[in-house]
Structures are given as structure tokens and as C-alpha cells.
Amino acid sequence: MSMTRTPEKPPLVHPLWLRLTHWLNALAMLIMVSSGWRIYNASPLFNFSFVNELTLGGWLGGALQWHFAGMWLFGLNGLCYLLINLVSGRFKRKFWPLSPRQFFTDLSAALRGRLQHADLRHYNMVQRAAYLFVMVDSILMALSGLVLWKSVQFPLLRELLGGYDAARYIHFFAMSALVGFVVIHLVMVALVPRTLLAMLRGR
Numbered sequence: 001m002s003m004t005r006t007p008e009k010p011p012l013v014h015p016l017w018l019r020l021t022h023w024l025n026a027l028a029m030l031i032m033v034s035s036g037w038r039i040y041n042a043s044p045l046f047n048f049s050f051v052n053e054l055t056l057g058g059w060l061g062g063a064l065q066w067h068f069a070g071m072w073l074f075g076l077n078g079l080c081y082l083l084i085n086l087v088s089g090r091f092k093r094k095f096w097p098l099s100p101r102q103f104f105t106d107l108s109a110a111l112r113g114r115l116q117h118a119d120l121r122h123y124n125m126v127q128r129a130a131y132l133f134v135m136v137d138s139i140l141m142a143l144s145g146l147v148l149w150k151s152v153q154f155p156l157l158r159e160l161l162g163g164y165d166a167a168r169y170i171h172f173f174a175m176s177a178l179v180g181f182v183v184i185h186l187v188m189v190a191l192v193p194r195t196l197l198a199m200l201r202g203r
Contacts, residue, residue, distance in 0.1 A: 013120045013198040021081040022199060028077060029178065031056065031070030036175060038063035045172055071145065078138055095128045103129055120198050134181050141174035 014022075038055035042063075057063025085091040103125040110126055123131070147158045147167040161167045189196050 011121065012202055014202050016202065017084055018081075019199055019202060021077055021084075024073060024077045025081070028070050028074035029182065031066055032074055033175060033179060035063040035066035035070060039067060040172070045168060068149075071142075071149075074138075075142060078142075082135070094123055095132055098128060098132075099125060120195060130181065130184075134178065137174050137177050137181075141171060141178065144168075144171040144174060 034054065034056035037050035038052070038057045039060065041049045041052070041055065042060045055063065057066045082091075085094075106125045143157060144161055144167045146154055147161055147164060148171060151158055151164050151167075158164060158167065161170055
């Protein structure tokens with residue numbers, strides 16, 4: 001008598017909570033960056049403006065409303081992501097330890113197109129450093145955004161960031177760094193498309 005064996009499911013790469021926070025974060029970033037560009041255009045820091053067709057809100061008031069909506073989604077979703085990572089121990093498992101020597105080895109391999117990524121459950125040193133950088137950058141962007149939004153209510157934070165005008169530059173460069181990360185992230189996804197499938201299906 002023959003028995004039919006049920007094929008084993010592929011190992012879980014990303015749990016459901018991680019996939020939800022990932023896609024909610026992507027939505028929040030899209031809202032905040034596109035509306036932020038419209039806000040920037042109303043009072044540019046540099047001698048250029050963003051193309052209005054790439055911005056969100058239609059006008060300054062509308063852009064501010066979209067930006068505040070994205071801010072709450074970005075902040076609350078990011079807080080959930082950090083708390084679950086810390087409480088579950090995933091933060092230590094996935095992002096620690098960091099090895100500068102291994103980082104440069106992996107970076108060199110990545111630039112030459114030779115970085116192996118067979119098991120999506122494990123992050124290489126370049127991924128660890130990039131994700132940790134984004135976490136710190138997002139916190140800096142949120143803190144500088146608080147100064148721009150409620151400067152009078154956060155005088156100590158305003159002074160720590162060098163004043164209101166300095167906070168504007170910090171917010172702009174933090175946003176630029178985040179957009180740069182997203183661009184590189186999308187290029188990597190295009191090169192290794194199964195990472196997108198793992199983020200959609202979990203396996």
C-alpha cells in the first residue's frame with residue numbers, strides 16, 4: 001500500500017506582521033514624500049523645485065493635510081515595527097552583530113554582482129547596515145518633522161537640532177537619504193525578484 005506524501009511548505013521568510021508593516025510603511029512613505037515635495041515647493045531650500053505632477057495635495061494646504069495623515073501612519077506603524085522586533089527578539093537575531101570587515105567584503109561582492117543571497121531568512125552585512133540606517137534615518141526624520149510642525153511645543157528638541165532652519169535642512173536630507181534607500185531597494189528587488197514574492201506571500 002503506497003502512501004502519498006504531502007509536499008512540505010517552503011520555510012516562512014517573513015511573518016504576517018512584518019509584511020503588513022512593510023507595505024503600510026511603503027504607503028506612508030509615498031504619501032509623505034510626494035506631499036513633502038509640494039510643501040518644499042512653497043518655500044524651497046535650494047535653487048530648484050520638484051515637478052508638480054510628482055507631488056501630492058494640489059496646493060500647500062492640501063499637501064499639509066496629506067503630510068499629516070501620512071505622518072500618523074508612518075509614526076504609528078514604525079513604532080509597532082520597532083516594538084515587535086524588540087519584544088520578539090527578532091531585532092537581535094536579524095540585525096546583530098555587525099562586522100565592519102564583513103560589511104566591506106559583502107559590499108565589494110555586491111558591487112561586482114557576486115553577493116550570494118540563497119537564504120532570504122538571513123540578512124547579509126550590507127542589508128543589516130542598510131536597514132539599521134533606515135531606522136535611524138526615519139527617527140531623525142520624525143524628530144525634525146516634529147520641530148517643523150510644533151516648534152514652540154518642542155523647544156528643547158528644536159535647540160538640539162540647531163534651530164528651526166537647521167531642522168528644515170535635516171528633514172530634507174533625511175528624506176533624501178530615505179528616497180535613495182528606496183531606489184536602491186527597488187533595484188535590488190528587480191535583480192532578485194523572489195524577494196518581492198517572499199514579501200507578498202511570506203514564503
